[in-house]
Amino acid sequence: MAAKKQPINPDVLVWAMKQAGISRTQLAGDLGADPTTVNSWMTGDETPGLTQLRLIAKSLRRPTSLFFSPNVPTQQPLQAAFRKPFGSHGTRTLTSEERAELRLAERRQKIAVWAAERVEEHHPVTLPARQGTPEATAKSAQHWLHWNVDIQVKSSKPAITKMVRRSLEDQGIMVLQLSLNSDACRGFSLRSETVPLIAYNSSQVAAARTFTILHELGHLISHEQAVCDKPEDSEERWCDRFAAAFLIPEKHLREYIAKYLKVTRIENEDFDSVRRISNRYGASFQCVALRLIHLGLAPQSLYRAISSGSPEVDSPGFGGEPQTTHLVRMREYGVTYPRLLLAARERGKLHDIDARKYLNVNGEQLKSLQQRIAEEV
Structure with missing residues (x-):
């Protein structure tokens, strides 16, 4: 029996490919199909089967339901200034993997803002004001985060990363860890008065992760949002100086x-x-x-x-807790995102099914995550 054809909107397919930065040839390669077949889907002369549609959705990192939309989505794509690698020439565009992570982070931020607006004890994040110099701003940020340099110098590099992340989360900032390759962007930030977001690439060594997180804090303090990959312009240098002065x-x-x-x-x-x-x-x-x-x-x-x-490397670690699903989610999401969703769930504002969906856990894992979040308070 021939696979049932799926009546997708070809304009939506073309739009999703453009947003993902994936060409007809690349999509064909992901699907194991001929580029002329993909072209026929883009023009509407042919439509894919269900299995092919699922592969398209996976490659473009979109839900299958999107491709049946009668119209191309009207929302503007996330605007973020991308900094090209140090020493490179020309324009570096976002990879499909980076675009997907940006969209996912933006979606999680919107969910977090929705939850925060329904949690009575949540207050908008008030960032420290940008001072005349990066050094003065760093001192202000240290005071805001109750940062203790004497504790810092007694801590390991991975511990300092965790301390910085937790200090920001205590102030209501959402800090995500991304699993991108080492050639991808080191991090980005997304503004919000309710739940600002910082994301960093886990492929970096611990000390570089800390620097990236603080660099992105510099962007938020400067009322910017950006995708950063090795500084070149004046604002990037300002954020670098801010992060270095903080540490x-x-x-x-x-x-x-x-x-x-x-x-x-x-x-x-x-x-x-x-x-x-x-x-x-x-x-x-x-x-x-x-x-x-x-x-x-x-x-x-x-x-x-x-x-x-020689490339900087981390010292070998020792053991640790078994990486169960709820601990993996905490490493990815941090504390702010699950804390807000769990609080909205407790107040009856978020259904249990939706909480599990947004946190990517099952029922037992949600209980474990909730218990661990409570221990972090």
């Missing part, structure tokens, strides 16, 4: 260099001092180099030397 306060750094490194300046090949400062503050090598250069404690060439050297 490495000037007075604290100068005292450390004088007392423990016993030098007045870090020379171009002094990788050992960069490594020691990195371990001291839980900051990436590039972050350390940027901070030293800005403070006049190292030559401009240090950043290039560090960037062209």
Whole structure:
């Protein structure tokens, strides 16, 4: 029996392919089909079977129901300035994977805002004001987050990442962890007065994750949203300086260099001092180099030397809890998103089925997630 054809809207298919950044040839490759077949679906001369439609929806990361819509969606795609990789030329466009993660993050943010508006104790997030310099803004942000540098320097790099993430979540910011490849964007942020969002790429080492999270906080404080991939313009440099100043306060750094490194300046090949400062503050090598250069404690060439050297790696970890589904979801979503949905569910504003759907868990996993969230308070 021939597969039943699905009467999809070809205009919607063309729109979804454009939004995903996937060409006719790429889609054909994903489906194991001939490009001329895909072209016939795009023109409306032919329609796919059910199995083919499901593969199309999977490739374009859209629900199958979208393709039956009578009209092309009217909402504007997420607008985000994308920064091209350092040293590259021309325009770098978002990959289909990055576009999908942006859409998913935007959807989760909308769900979180909906839930927050129905939870009485939730208040809009009031970010610290942007000051005259990145350094002054960093001090303001440290005060806002109740950040303790003395605790920071006693903590491991992964622990500092968790501390920064949790501190932001305590203020109502939604912090998502993305599973993207190492060539993808390092992170992005989405503005909202109710639930601002920061997302970071988990393919980075722990110290780089921390830097990315704080860099994106700089964008939110500046009332921007952006997809960032290695700084080039002035706003990117401002956010880099903000993140570096947050992690490495000037007075604290100068005292450390004088007392423990016993030098007045870090020379171009002094990788050992960069490594020691990195371990001291839980900051990436590039972050350390940027901070030293800005403070006049190292030559401009240090950043290039560090960037062209051996890749930074994390120290081997030890054991840990079994990665059950509810713990994996907490790693992906953080605390803010599930906390808001669970609160809306408890107040009868969100059906149990929808809560499980939005959090991608079953009934038992939802109970485990709820218990773990309660322990995090």
